[in-house]
C-alpha cells in the first residue's frame with residue numbers, strides 16, 4: 148500500500164486507496180486548478196480505515212475545495228502588495244521573504260499560497276530575477292533576516308541552496324537566515340549531510356521553522372531528521388495551522404506541542420487559517436481558536452505554548468490573537484486571568 152514515489156494524480160489517489168472511484172470525477176476537476184502531491188512518508192501515515200484521518204484531511208483533495216466563499220481571496224496575506232521585486236516580500240522593516248521556488252514535496256489542501264505554488268504556480272526564480280532579488284537585499288541595510296520560503300526551499304538541491312547561501316554570506320547586514328519547510332516531516336530522507344552543509348553555508352545563524360499540524364507527523368524518522376539539524380547547530384522553531392478536523396481539540400494540540408518540544412523544536416506560531424480559496428471547511432471561528440489556546444495554558448508546560456496568530460488580510464502583517472491575559476482597568480490597575488480563568492487584580496488590593 149505504501150507508495151515508493153509521491154502521489155500526484157487523481158488516478159494515483161484511487162490506486163492508493165485514498166479516493167473512492169465514485170469521487171474521482173470531482174477530484175479531476177479540482178486537479179485542474181490546484182496541485183496534488185502526497186509524499187511516500189505521508190501516504191504511509193494515512194489510516195485508510197479512518198474516514199476522518201487527520202493526515203489524509205491535510206493532503207487528500209476534497210471536492211469541498213471547489214466552494215469558494217466571498218471573503219476568500221487568491222492572495223490572502225497580501226504578499227503581492229509588499230513585493231518590490233520578483234521573489235521578495237518586504238512587509239516588515241528588518242526582514243524579507245525570499246521566494247526562490249514555488250514547488251513543495253506535498254500540497255496542503257489549506258495552503259495560503261495555493262494560487263502561487265505547484266507545477267502551474269510561479270515557478271523558480273530565473274537567474275536574472277535572483278540577481279535583482281540579491282541586489283535588493285544588498286541595497287537595504289535594514290534587512291537583518293532573510294526568510295527562505297515559497298514553496299518549500301528545502302526541495303532545492305544542496306548545490307542550488309549552497310549558491311544562495313554563499314550569496315547571502317557576502318551581505319554583511321544579514322545576520323539570520325530562516326528556512327520555512329515541511330521537509331523534515333514529509334521527506335525526512337532529504338535531511339542528509341549535503342543538505343545540512345548547504346543550510347549552514349552562509350556562515351549566518353540558521354533557523355529552520357518546521358511546519359507540522361498533527362502529532363502523528365512527528366514519526367521517529369522525522370524526529371531523527373530534526374535531531375540531525377539541531378545537532379548541526381541549527382535552531383528549530385515550529386509553525387502549525389489550527390485546522391478543523393485535524394488539530395482542533397485540546398488533546399491533539401497539547402500532544403503536537405509536546406512532540407515539538409521533545410524533538411527540540413520550540414513551538415512558535417499557531418496560525419489561524421488564512422482566507423485561501425476553497426478552504427472554509429478547515430476554518431474554525433476565532434472564538435473557538437482562542438478557547439483552544441486558553442486551554443493549553445496550565446495544561447502543558449510553558450515551553451509548549453505557541454503564539455496564536457492571525458495574518459491580517461490585505462498584507463497588514465501578523466497580529467497575536469490569543470486569549471487576553473491582562474486588562475487595564477485604570478492607570479496603574481490591571482485585571483489578570485490565571486490559567487483556570489480566575490481573575491486577579493494587579494497590583495493586589497491587599
Ligand code: SF4
Pocket residue numbers: 250251253254255257258259260261264297298299329358
Ligand atoms: S508546504 Fe507550505 S507552501 Fe507548500 S503547500 Fe503546504 S502550506 Fe503551501
